[in-house]
Amino acid sequence: MSGLEQGGLAFVVLLAMLAIGVPVGFALAGVAAAGLYLSVGTTFMLTTFKVTPYTLASDYTFVVVPMFVLMGAIAGRAGIIGDLYAAAQAMLSRVRGGLFMATxxxxxxxxxxxxxxxxxxxxxxxxxxPEMLRFRYDPGVSAGCIAAAGTLAGLIPPSIAMVLYALLTGEPVGALLIAGILPGLLTAGGYMLGIRIWLQFRPDWAPPMTEHVSWSARFSALGRVWSVLLLMFLVMGGIYSGQFPPSAAGAVGAAGALLIALSMRRIDSRQLWSALVESARITAMIFIIVIGGLIFSRFLLISGFIGDLRVLIQSTELGIAGFMVMTVALFLLLGMFLDSVSLLVIALPFLYPISQTLGIDAIWFAVIVVKLIEIAAISPPVGLNLYAVLAAADKMVTSRDLFKGVLPFIAIEMVILALLLLFPWIATILPETMG
Structure with a gap:
């Protein structure tokens, strides 16, 4: 069999295993084990399974993953989210659709x-x-807004998706994290502008607000967001200025979140233990998937799939524009049936090498790929964020209403994606100025 045939068969088997519920990391490793055994024999297969997990887990650079996860877990338990939402809600209390924008x-x-x-x-x-439903906002659009805005964490640092991209490609973590800032802010601004435009045509989605919030109450609520601003300054300021590497930035962020929570007396030993356990569980899950993905990518390389695919794309003379169109179509199609992490780990091992052969800027390509997997996270029927919202909503909204309600935000995402494709400097300008 040719490299393309071996790789194609491996993807078919992989998708079949995922369809019957085999965990992603184990499915990737299982297919890779069979492929390596048939391609190069037992010795190389066992050596790969011995070396790859240790090499990844022992690399100090990737301590950033558990540290960023821990920072988020502590911040969530310290009530920082509530402070943010209360401040945004107070400042936008008199604006139609203000709860959408506050969210x-x-x-x-x-x-x-x-x-x-x-x-x-x-x-x-x-x-x-519950707050949106209390003010008679459209349930589906409200839930869709929450799911879509959740994808901002994929771009705005510290982004676990960007860290995963770095793990899979070897690109510098710090530059990737910084690259997500402007695209993330552009996405947030696009959502707010888009929802204002949509409300001109569908005012029934958000009735006029009747509650009045005084300016003193607004400034009081705004004053409680200092904790997030401090964390942003500590983490991203340190990375951008070069004061410490991303691995240290994660530790600084986690320590900063803990000190802030303790100073506000919003966390106890039980909550801290819960945050530690959650961080360990999520980190283990991520590393299992990434290790499986790295072994699978090794099989794709050894089998000749990546080389043959590169030759095929070059022979068709797609060029950069054609390759990017193919990448967007692939992610949008597979994103309807695979969760974001699985999509990233499966597609990146063969797309990234080809992108570099074509001379595509690695940082820009990373932003495009992360944007695409975040669109996948809100694409029915398998969008991971959609099911996170449904699970937390506890029957306050139906899946049908949510799937319809998220469509306006997917349309906004398409516009933002087009801007990122047309103007690569949005992703590259900040990393180019890093200290």
Whole structure:
């Protein structure tokens, strides 16, 4: 069999295993084990399974993963999310659709202290959805807004998706994290502008607000967001200025979140233990998937799949534009049936080498890929954020209403994606100026 045939068969078997419920990391490793055994024999297969997990887990650079996860877990338990939402809600209390915008702003702020789209979606559903329904906002659009705004954590640092991209490609973590800032802010601004435009045509989605919040109450609520601003300054300021590497930035962020929580007397030993356990569980899950993905990518390389695919694409003379169109189509199609992490780990091992052969800027390509997997996270029928919202909503909204309600935000995402494709400098300008 040719390299393309071997790789194609491996993807078919992999998708079949995922369809019957085999965990992603084990499915990737299982297919890779069979492929390596048939391609190069037992010795190389066993050596790969021995060396790859140790090499990844022992690399100090990747301590950033558990540290960023821990920072988000502590920030969530310290009530920082509630402060953000209360401040945004107070400042936008007299604006039509203000709760939509408050949710977007608060989730953008929380993204700077978390990094997990699923966590953001679940937490804000429990907090914001009852408030929206109390003011007679459209249930489906409200839930769709929460799910879509949760994807901001994929771009705004500290982004777990960007860290995963670095793990899979070897690109510098710090530059990737910084690259997500402007695209993340552009996405948040696009959501807010888009929802204002949509409300001109569908005012029934958000009735006029009747509650009045005094300016003193607004400034009082705004004054409580200092914790997020401090965390942003500590983490991203340190990375951008070169004062410490991303691995240290994660530790600084986690320690900063803990000190802030203790100073505000909002965390006890039980909650801290819960945050530690959650961080360990999420980190283990991520590393199992990434290790499986790295072994699978080794099989794709050894089998000749990547080389043959590169030759095929070059022979068709797609060029950069054609390759990017193919990448967007692939992610949008597979994103309807695979969760974000699985999609990233499965597709990146063969797309990234080809992108570099074509001379595509690695940082820009990373931002495009992360944007695509975040669109996948809100694409029915398998969007991970959608099910995080449904689980947290506890029957306050139906899946049908949510799937319809998220469509306006997917349309906004398409516009933002087009801007990122047309103007690569949005992703590259900040990393180019790093100290």
């Amino acid at each position: 977007i702003m608060a989730q953008a702020g929380f993204a700077a202290a978390s990094g997990s789209t699923v966590v953001a979606s679940g937490v804000f559903t429990r907090m914001a959805l």
